[in-house]
Amino acid sequence: MDDLTYRLPQKRVIRTELPGPASRALTERRKASVAAGVGSSVPVYAADADGAVVVDVDGNSLLDFGSGIAVTSIGASNPAVTQAVSEQAQHFTHTCFMVTPYEGYVAVAEQLATLTPGNHEKRSVLFNSGAEAVENAVKVARLATGRQAVVAFDHAYHGRTNLTMALTAKTMPYKARFGPFAPEIYRMPMSYPFRDDPDRTGEQSAHDVIDRMEKQIGTDTIAAVVIEPIQGEGGFIVPATGFLPTLVDWCRANGIVFIADEVQTGFARTGDWFACEYEGIVPDIITMAKGIAGGMPLAAITGRAELLDAVHPGGLGGTFGGNPVACAAALAAIDTMRANDLPARACEIEAIALPRLRGLANDVDVIGDVRGRGAMLAIEFVRAGTTEPDPALTKAVAARAFDQGLILLTCGTYGNVIRLLPPLVITEDALLDGISVIEQVVRNTADDQR
Template structure:
């Protein structure tokens, strides 16, 4: 990574207990204005952020190991993104691409055609959120194939809209009492090496899944298979090698659209531009969001031209989809990723974090698994002497980290996984300090 000049000091510094008085005041105001159904992981309120730090309204500087859930990969105020947003906003903030189009949308589509896996002819549509991208990928697959059924996986997360809730596996908090959900969604087993039968290969796990698809649905009724190449909310589950290629090859053979949901894994996060690159998997459609635009709301689907071009005029779009300011931010964010070689930086972050966490796992008996790829790392916590998930332990560790000035996130079907998603521009000293705090929190929780 080339040298980065940061606007804010890249160090952890606490001047009040957390949350501080100003954050507590905002929490009181929030209760009167925002419904309880909108949750927040930590009770501190941001005032500034840069590189790998978040400064709260009380002046505390916290280490950010979450990146707003893998969004601010280039940092929360990357100079290139900030300038691009300022420049574009000074000309126009909106015309609607479906009314008066503009070049920025086309430039983003061209970039995504170049970056995404495969050298086939592609088309791209821009949207606002990952869930919207997933909805539209399913729309395209159903129209193009003339079929209705869609396969999703155990532990999957695809969004909070009606269709994407149906695709998502976890009930609480995402689906509870929000049904009925969209029909013709079928759930299949995922490759989960830590919890699969010992010795089960990726190809064998894929054949298990394929057998169930053929028995329960039939390939001729199946429009699409949608899968996160590394599952996010489900626990950063990395399927065994061979699982994705075997599944993709079967889909191709049977005319089933293979959709890779790279909303969380895309844009250098896993050490490649996309997680599918690791096993040379070429999806028919890829969904993207989060890290695409340096924090601005933008999402996309990029797919085979013969699929997307089947959709009738007006069948895809949206008032804000491909907003010109968000497009400018995306082009600047992609430039930053290239300039600083953030795929390589993600690999370096992953090497550092994984080495330290696996050494820690040898010290304590509450870490069942350390896994991930690049700067997408997970620690699965279990009760000592077992593989039983320990969600309470994960909560205690996250709370202790916050007390000490480090923001981390939890996830997993059972809530027992700590996930690390640092900004890819975090410096080595700040990363080391954050990992020190996390390691001490785990040791303390294990002792207690």
């Protein structure tokens, strides 16, 4: 990616204390106007962003290893996307596809049919957010099968609407006191290699899940199995090889819709266009958002034609779903991913970062696991010499990295995982600089706790 040009220098520059005076002033304004229930990972306010750099209102340049939670994979202000947005906005910003349709929506659906796994006939519907996509995928599965039960997994995250909160596993902060939740949701154990019996195969774990589903729910009542091929908020958990294919085969044999939630993993993030491709999985329905449109709000479900076409006209949609400006951004983003072979670039990021992170894990006794695929990598922190989660150390690492000008995000059911989601267009110098900051901060934080 070093052959790309950027508006902003791709490096860390700290000009003030963090947060600086302008960010502190905005925080005071925020307290008086923004609901307290909306949190932010870092206490500075963005004024500009480009590539892998965010410039705050005080002029500090921060290296971004979060990408707006895997959204700005092609950079925070990719020129192809900004041009496409500008050109579309000059014609019309909205008509509502359900009222007066337009070509951009159709073109995005055509692209998704090409990009998503499988050669079967497909249909797509566009929405605004990942949660909407998941919720509508479940709607389709229930209608098409005539069944009600939906299976989700431990450590899962699928959104903050009522149904997707029910599918989500973690209580705080996502579910606490927001119930009652949608019924007929059943939770099963997830394959979590770091915390599972090391002798247990993915196939064995999947067969245990299948046995539970058959006994506790009943095969003929299950409409869908919903799973993230690599879990996101739950801790970037990569299931053991064989776990997902075994579940897919069982779903196919029993008329159950297999829904792959690729909201965070999709669009080149894991080294393939979609994470389920790694084991050759072809979902019945795939949900997408985040990286699809270069930062514009857009989401989608793409699935087997017979499933999506089973829904009556008017049963799917939404006022802003597939907004024309967002569609233009998506088409430009997909072209950019293809032109720069960003799936391959994600593999290059893994090849650079993973050995360094695993070397760090060998040097300190507070890292239990380093895992991930492509540019979706994670460090799981534990109390020294144990497998006990250490969320306090994890929080301290993220805070100290921020003090050095590096944005890192935490995640995990136990709050003990640092996730790395750099833009796929990050320069090698910026990537190496960010990894060096992580190494320094982890070593210093671990030493301080001794």
